[in-house]
Amino acid sequence: MALHIAVDVVRESEQSLTSQIQRSIRKEIVEGILHPGTRLPSSRRLADDLGVSRSVVVEAFGQLVAEGYLEAVRGAGTRVVEHLDAAPRPVVPTLLDAGPEPPVPDVRWDLRPGGRNFSAFPRREWLTCYQRVLHKADATDHGYPPLAGEPGLRTELAHCLGRLRGVRTSPHQVMVAAGFAQTLSLLCTALAEDGHALLAIEDPGHPGQRRFVRDSGLRPVPVPVDAEGIDVDALAASGARAVLVTPAHQFPTGARMSARRREALVRWARTVDGRVIEDDYDGGVWYDRDGTRPLALQREAPEHVVYAGTASKSLAPGLRLGWAAVPGPLLDRLLRVRARHDLGTDTLTQLAFAELLRGGLFDRHLRRLNARCRSRRATLEEAVARHLPGAAVTGPAAGLHAYIRLPPHVDEAALVAGARARSVLVRGGAAFHARPQRAVPALVVGHAHLPASGLTEAVRELAAVLARP
Ligand SMILES: Cc1ncc(COP(=O)(O)O)c(C=O)c1O
Structure with missing residues (x-):
């Protein structure tokens, strides 16, 4: 038992030390034994008390911060958050999530994809940029923002998209929006006004987007x-x-579109005078060691392709920040549609993001994020190879999620249900198919937000479900 907090670890346990510490502290908080605002011992002290390495405690604290139980306060260490609901927290589906599902009790490992990567958010850099713009902001910055976005941010985005993703655009063709969701919504309305009745979507694809398109007419x-x-x-x-x-990174299978298909798609768009919406949702998150990073499709036919990006994967979905490089007159159309619904994107957020891009802090953040994702992906691949024979992580190493192809005999639905009973929340591949009966057994796993030990433990739980007679 630690001297400074009632936590104990059992070395012979199957559960990792990190997970034992994490579960134990979480339990004390949920049961009201550790009170809101309680300061925890430093990671070094707790590690000494328990006779474990400091990184074990740092990882456990980090995960509890990510889950919202603890907060790291600059200069004051780590403490229990002030406002925590006593009731188990339901897992909240996002707008683009796979749809409503019954609330689940607080699960141990949530492997669903969906941007809960809070611990990787560059808080210090964001704070620096936000403070800087707040100091500089004048009266106009507190007025209504230009509908297409702050000119400074549109310029930075045009530069950054050209440099990082090879997008052919200019600041005048860039629009800032409330995430990809708003870009998609505006495009659907504009397409419907242009006489389109159909929007082709990928199958498998994002089930939430399927609904979203339908609801947009x-x-x-x-x-x-x-x-x-x-x-x-x-x-x-x-x-x-x-x-x-x-x-660049098909959602959810991870496939990278081949050069042949890219050519064929561009040819199709020219032949039918069509529109391609390129959802580059995790464009900056690429850490594959073999194979070059795919550039935007938009560069091959800027007159037909709307390139759309988002900060939801690289920073946080809560920012509700997205952008699009829109061909010619379509931008005016989108802005006219937008003017019927809202009055633009929060100025200070836009200015802070422009500052993050301008000063090179965003690039630095991406390097860190990619390094973290690479290590999580390696852990996942290793755990799958060791514990799930016949399964494989497919597609290039990119983004915050991975696609695990399961052996054909596996009952995917039973695995997902069994995992849930063991406190592991994971999505089966069928949930992403418009025609689930055609789906091959698979799992879609969000890995970036989890500690390495948690990923391994969660995969072991999956193996335990499969091992049941
Ligand atoms: C395929 C795909 N596109 C886009 C997004 C991001 O949408 P938004 O920018 O509205 O958060 C996500 C996030 O979950 C996604 O999975």
């Missing part, structure tokens, strides 16, 4: 995806003249 037409990306022949046969794709 277009009929989503699922088009199959294989290891090379969307099937362009099937797209051509679908009757749609607009399509939503994730060419």
Whole structure:
């Protein structure tokens, strides 16, 4: 038992030391034994008390911070957060999430993809940038923002998108929006006004986006995806003249669209005078060691492709910050649609983001984020290879999630339900298919937000479910 806090660890346990510390502190908080505001001993002191290495405690604290139980206060160490709901927290579905699901009790490991990567948020840098813009802000910065976005941010985005993603654009063609969701919503309305009734979408794809497109007045037409990306022949046969794709890192399979398919897609767009919406949702998060980073499809046909990005993966979904490079007159159309719904994106957030881009802090953050994701992906691959025979993590190492192909005999639904019973929340591949009966057994795993030990433990739990007779 530690001297400074009632935590104990059992060395012979199957559970990792990190996980034991984490569970033990979480339990004390949930049961009201550790009170809001309580200061915890430093990681060094607790590690000494327990006779474990300091990194074990740092990881446990980090995870509890990410889960919202603890907070790290500059100069004052780590303490229990002030406002914590006593009731178990339901897992909140996001707008683009796979849809409503029954609230689940506080699970030990939440492997769902979806941007809960709070611990990687560059707080210090964001604070520096925000303070800087707050000091400089004048009366106009507190007025209504330009609908297309702050000019300074549009300039930085045009530079950054050209440099990092090869996007061909200018500040005048860039629009700032409330995440990809708003860009998609505006585009759906504009497409419907232009006489489009259909929007082709990838299958498998994002189930929330499918709903979103339908609710925006277009009929989503699922088009199959294989290891090379969307099937362009099937797209051509679908009757749609607009399509939503994730060419750099297909969601959720992770496939990277082949050069052949990219050419075919651009040819299709030119032939039907169509629109391609390029959802580059995790464009800056690429850490694959073999294979070059794919650039934006938009560069190959800027007159047909709307390139859309978001801060939801690289920073945080809560910022509600996205951007789009929009061809020619379409931008004015989108802004006219937008003017009916809102009055622009929060100015200070935009200015702070521009500052983050300008000063090179965003690049530095991306390097750190990629290093962290690379290590999590390696841990996941290792755990899958060791504990899930016949399964494999597929696709390039990129983004905050990975796709695990399961052996064909595995009952995916039973695995997902069994994992849930063991306090592991994971999504099966079928949830992403418009026609689930065609799905091969798979798991879609968000890995970036978890501690390495948690990932391994969660995979071991999955193996335990599979091992049951
Ligand atoms: C495929 C895909 N596109 C886009 C997004 C981001 O949407 P937004 O920028 O609205 O948060 C996500 C996030 O979950 C996603 O998975």
